[in-house]
Every structure is written in C-alpha cells, then in structure tokens.
Amino acid sequence: MLDHPLPDIESWTLLFSNNGLPVLRVTKRRIEEMRADLDRVDARELARLILQDPIMTVRVLAYIQPMHGRALQRDITTIASAVMMAGIEPFFRHFDELFTIEDQLKGAGPQALLGVLQIIRRAQRAADYAQEWAIWRHDINMEEVRIAALLHDLAEILVWCSAPPLGLKILEQQKAHPTMRSADAQKNTLGFTFFEIQLELCRAWHLPExxxxxxxxxxxxxxxxxxxxxAVRLARHSSHGWNDPALPDDYTDIGQLLNITPEAVRQRLGLEPMPAREADGQDAD
Known part of the structure; x- marks a missing residue:
C-alpha cells in the first residue's frame, strides 16, 4: 500500500500499468457466474455489467485496442463492440483471475474502502445522468458519452485503490480548507493533478482518441x-445531498444543454413534482 507520492507521472503510469487493476466484488462475482455457462452469455448483458464498473470498463478498452490493428477504420469505443471483437470465450479466458477492490483494501481500514466506493458510486451516477441526457439529445452514440462520464475521475479511483493514505490526505486538506481548489489539494499531495495522471494513462493504454x-x-x-x-458535476455536487450551493448553476447549464428550463431539469431529477399531464404520460394541449 503506497503511502508516499511518486517522483513523476511516468512512475504513476507504471504503477497502474504493471499491477492488475482491481474491480468491484460484484463485477467479479457476476463474471464468474457467466463463465460457468458460456453458451448462454448475452454480450449486451455482459456489456451492461462492465459499464457499471469504471476500472473494468477501462481494462476492457485497453485490452481491445491492440487487437483491432489496421483492419478497422475507427477505434473501438463501446464495450459491446469490444466484447464482440474479442469473442466471448477469449474474453473470459483473458479476464479469468480478477482481483477485487474490496480484497486489495482489506488491510487499509474502513475509511479507505468507503472513500473509493463513494467515488465509484459518484461515477456510476454521473454515467447514468450522461446516458439519459445523451438519449434526450439524440446523441449518435450514447454509450461513448456514458463511458466518458464513468471514466472522468478514473485516476482518482486508481489513487484511492493503490495509495489510500494519499487519497485521505487530499480529502482532509479539502475539509480543512473548503475554498481550496481540488486540483491544488491534489498537487500538494501527489505533485500532480488526477487529470494530469489520467491523460498520461490514456496515452499509455492507447485509449481511443x-x-x-x-x-x-x-x-x-x-x-x-x-x-x-x-453529469460529472451534478453527481459531485449532489453527492452529499441536494443543498450544495453550486447546484442552481448546474440546473441552469444542464437546461441549456437539453433546451429545457432549470425547473424542468429539477423535475426530471425528481426534485419537483412533474406537471400532472406530463407525469401521467399525456401530452399537454
């Protein structure tokens, strides 16, 4: 368990690249259940499972990138396509010894596990929001937008998994200095921001441009x-309840994106009752 910052970004990249990245316990259990009956595995169901787990999602994307070579005109950017490209049996052979976040953090104390699970839960909510809005906007590929929201804070998750004392230190700084920018707390502790580490990981793992x-x-x-x-902003600002002072600005910006009012955004989030006719599925006159 790492308890000190590494000297440069390349060292962080090597740390995450050379160690099998841990996945959620529920991901491992469900994949093992599917492996027991390969003939009945549904690629779409498998993709839905993977898309709930940020680390499993990035592991699948990194695994598939060298595989498609020059045969395809464009990168594989969705999990369902990645599973189909790999093939069901090779996929399960490659991911046959998954290690879990819960096991990795067993000796790190309850705060470490709670910290990383809260960040993952936030990423899952961001992904759900992003997907819903992408559908509303008739996005050409809503799964790409979902993955972008799910992986937005990937480096933060990885640091908490590999170096929970540093994750806790960043959190303590922010609690002690509420006006401190999160990027400053990260730089003070790690020497780099999560985003800088993440960009380097994207390059190292050849993730789709x-x-x-x-x-x-x-x-x-x-x-x-x-x-x-x-979606990431809304998930972050609402992670401790719906009273964060930044939320009204979020509703305004989301409304502009979706071309609806801030009040309509709140209604879609279930924070205000829907108008009667809309709520029961009837069209307004």
Missing part, C-alpha cells in the same frame, strides 16, 4: 463533452 477528448474538459464547448462534464 475520441474517449480521451470526451474526458478532457479542455473541449468543454463540444456538446458531447459538455454532456459528460455536466
């Missing part, structure tokens, strides 16, 4: 990037 772009807030004006970024 499209996904790298969707994860990158530098492209914030792109509607698809905005979709993913706002």
């Amino acid at each position: 499209l996904l790298q772009r969707l994860i990158d807030d530098e492209h914030a004006e792109n509607p698809r990037v905005k979709n993913a970024t706002l």
Whole structure:
C-alpha cells in the first residue's frame, strides 16, 4: 500500500500499468457466474455489467485496442463492440483471475474502502445522468458519452485503490480548507493533478482518441463533452445531498444543454413534482 507520492507521472503510469487493476466484488462475482455457462452469455448483458464498473470498463478498452490493428477504420469505443471483437470465450479466458477492490483494501481500514466506493458510486451516477441526457439529445452514440462520464475521475479511483493514505490526505486538506481548489489539494499531495495522471494513462493504454477528448474538459464547448462534464458535476455536487450551493448553476447549464428550463431539469431529477399531464404520460394541449 503506497503511502508516499511518486517522483513523476511516468512512475504513476507504471504503477497502474504493471499491477492488475482491481474491480468491484460484484463485477467479479457476476463474471464468474457467466463463465460457468458460456453458451448462454448475452454480450449486451455482459456489456451492461462492465459499464457499471469504471476500472473494468477501462481494462476492457485497453485490452481491445491492440487487437483491432489496421483492419478497422475507427477505434473501438463501446464495450459491446469490444466484447464482440474479442469473442466471448477469449474474453473470459483473458479476464479469468480478477482481483477485487474490496480484497486489495482489506488491510487499509474502513475509511479507505468507503472513500473509493463513494467515488465509484459518484461515477456510476454521473454515467447514468450522461446516458439519459445523451438519449434526450439524440446523441449518435450514447454509450461513448456514458463511458466518458464513468471514466472522468478514473485516476482518482486508481489513487484511492493503490495509495489510500494519499487519497485521505487530499480529502482532509479539502475539509480543512473548503475554498481550496481540488486540483491544488491534489498537487500538494501527489505533485500532480488526477487529470494530469489520467491523460498520461490514456496515452499509455492507447485509449481511443475520441474517449480521451470526451474526458478532457479542455473541449468543454463540444456538446458531447459538455454532456459528460455536466453529469460529472451534478453527481459531485449532489453527492452529499441536494443543498450544495453550486447546484442552481448546474440546473441552469444542464437546461441549456437539453433546451429545457432549470425547473424542468429539477423535475426530471425528481426534485419537483412533474406537471400532472406530463407525469401521467399525456401530452399537454
């Protein structure tokens, strides 16, 4: 268990690349259940399972990238396509010895496991929001937007899995100094931000360029990037309840993305009752 910062970004990349990244216990259990009856495995059901787990998602994307070579005109950017490209049996052979986050953090104390599970839960909620809005916007590929939101905070999850004392230290700084920018707390502790580590990991694992772009807030004006970024923001700001002072701005920005009012955003989130006719599925006059 790492308790000190590494000297450079390459060292962080090597740490995460050379160790089998742990997945959620429920992911491992469900994959083992599917492996026991390969003939009945549904690729779409398998993809839905993978898309609930940020680390399993990135492991599958990294696994498939060298495989498609020059045969395809574009990168594999969805999990269902990755599973089909790999083939069901080779997929299960490759991922036959999964290690779990719960096992990895067994000796690190309850705060470490709670910390990483909270971040993963936040990523899952962000992915759900992003997918729902992408469908609303008639996005050409809503799964790409879902993956972008799910993986937006991947480096933070990986640091908590491999170096929980450093994750806790960042958290303590932010609690002690509520106005401190999270990037500053990360730099103070790690020497780098989570985002800087993440960009390097994307390059090292040859993740699809499209996904790298969707994860990158530098492209914030792109509607698809905005979709993913706002979903991450909403999940983060609402993670401790719906009273965060930043939420009204989120409702406004989400409303602009979806071309609806902030009140309609709150209704879609279940924070305000839907108008009677809309709630019972009838069209308004």
